[in-house]
Amino acid sequence: MLQRGVKTPKLSWADRAILSALAWMLPKDHLRHLQLIVSPRTLLRWHANLVRQRWAYPRRTPGRPRTAQPIRALVLEMAKDNPSWGYRRIHGELTGLEYKLAPSTVWQILKDAGIDPAPRGAGQTWRAFLASQAKTILATDFFHMETVFLRRLYVLFFIEHGTRRVHLAGVTAHPAGAWVTQQARNLLMSLEDHADDVKFLIRDRDAKFTAAFDAVFTAAGVRIIKTPVRAPRANAIAERWIASARRECLDRILITSKQHLRLVLSEYIDHYFTDRGSECPCRSPGPVSWAS
Numbered sequence: 076m077l078q079r080g081v082k083t084p085k086l087s088w089a090d091r092a093i094l095s096a097l098a099w100m101l102p103k104d105h106l107r108h109l110q111l112i113v114s115p116r117t118l119l120r121w122h123a124n125l126v127r128q129r130w131a132y133p134r135r136t137p138g139r140p141r142t143a144q145p146i147r148a149l150v151l152e153m154a155k156d157n158p159s160w161g162y163r164r165i166h167g168e169l170t171g172l173e174y175k176l177a178p179s180t181v182w183q184i185l186k187d188a189g190i191d192p193a194p195r196g197a198g199q200t201w202r203a204f205l206a207s208q209a210k211t212i213l214a215t216d217f218f219h220m221e222t223v224f225l226r227r228l229y230v231l232f233f234i235e236h237g238t239r240r241v242h243l244a245g246v247t248a249h250p251a252g253a254w255v256t257q258q259a260r261n262l263l264m265s266l267e268d269h270a271d272d273v274k275f276l277i278r279d280r281d282a283k284f285t286a287a288f289d290a291v292f293t294a295a296g297v298r299i300i301k302t303p304v305r306a307p308r309a310n311a312i313a314e315r316w317i318a319s320a321r322r323e324c325l326d327r328i329l330i331t332s333k334q335h336l337r338l339v340l341s342e343y344i345d346h347y348f349t350d351r352g353s354e355c356p357c358r359s360p361g362p363v364s365w366a367s
Contacts (some may be wrong), residue, residue, distance in 0.1 A: 091121050142184065148173060150184045163213070164193040210237035211274035216313040217250065217281060218320075220336060223329045228336055231258055234313050241316060241344045246337045252285035259291040271295050277310050319347070 086094070095118055128356060145171075158167075162182040166234050169176050174225070185192040215233045231244040244258040264269050276292050279282050279302045289299045302309035324343040330336045 094118070095121060114298075142176070142180060146176065147184050149174075150181055151188055151190070154185055154188075154190050159194065161194060206237075211272060212236035212277065213221075213273045213275065214308060214310055214313040215244075215275040215284075216317065218277065218281065220316045220325055220330055222336070223331050228319060228330070228333055230336070230340065231255060232313075233262055234316055236312055238348075239312070239316075240348050243337070243340055243344055245342070246333050248333065250283050252283060252287065255283050256285065256287045256291060259288050263291065263295055270295060277298055277302065277313070280304060316347075 120249050143204055150165060150169070153168060154160065157164075162185055163178055165185075166176065166181045168180070182192040194220040213235055215231070216231075218230055220230065226248065228246055229250040230246050231250065233242040233244060234240070237241075242262055244262055245254070247254055266273070266334055273295075274297060277300045278298050292299060307314050320340070320343060324339065328339060328341065
C-alpha cells in the first residue's frame with residue numbers, strides 16, 4: 076500500500092551520500108527496509124558515477140583549441156592590406172613575428188572570412204606584362220604598291236608595339252640592301268632619346284634585311300628577332316597595319332608616283348595615330364593581308 080500511495084522521492088547528492096554510508100552500517104537483515112527507497116543496484120550505480128566524475132578529465136569542445144581573436148584579426152588585416160598575398164605568405168609573415176600558427180589554420184581563417192586563401196589573379200596579369208614589354212618592341216616590314224602606270228613601289232615602315240606609332244622609313248622602286256641600311260640609320264636618328272627605350276626589333280627573313288641592317292640596331296643595343304619561315308602571324312602587328320593601310324587608304328586611291336605614295340601614306344599615318352589612338356584597328360582581331 077505504501078508503494079502504491081507514495082511516489083518515488085527525489086534524492087539530492089547529499090541524500091545519496093548519506094544513504095550510501097548507512098547502507099554499509101546497517102545489518103544485512105535491515106537492508107530490506109532501505110530497498111523501499113533505493114535498491115542495492117542503485118547504490119552501486121551512484122558509486123560508479125562518483126568514481127567516473129572523480130577521475131574523468133573536464134569536458135571541452137572537440138578538436139583543436141580556437142585561435143585567439145587578436146591573431147585572427149591580424150591575419151585578416153594582412154590579407155586585406157595585401158590582396159596578392161596567399162595563406163602561405165601570411166603564415167611566413169606571422170612566423171617572422173613569432174606567432175606559432177599552422178599554414179592550414181591561416182587558410183581556414185581566410186576561408187571562414189570569405190577571402191580566397193590562394194588568390195590566382197592577384198599577381199601581374201599576362202595583359203599587363205605584355206603591355207609593359209610592348210614599350211620596348213619595334214617591328215618592321217615591307218609591302219608593295221602598284222602605281223597607275225603599273226610600276227611597283229616598295230614601302231619600308233617601322234611600328235612601335237607600345238603606342239602603335241608608325242614611322243614611314245622610305246618608298247623606293249629598288250629596295251637594295253644599302254638603301255634599307257641607310258633607312259635604319261635615319262630611323263634611329265629620328266627617334267633620338269627614345270631610341271634607348273627600344274630593346275627588340277621584329278623582322279622577317281627577307282633578303283633585303285642584310286647583316287649591315289642588323290648591325291645598325293645591334294650597335295644601339297637592340298636585339299634582332301627573326302620570325303619563323305612563312306609565319307606572318309609572328310609579326311602580326313606590322314601585318315595588321317598593312318591590311319589597314321590597304322583597305323582604308325591605298326585601295327581607294329590611284330597612286331601616280333613615288334612622291335604621291337609618300338604623301339598619301341604620311342597623311343594616313345597622321346590620321347591613323349591621331350584620330351584612333353589606342354582604339355586603332357590593329358589592336359582588334361580581324362582578317363590580315365599577308366602580302367609583304
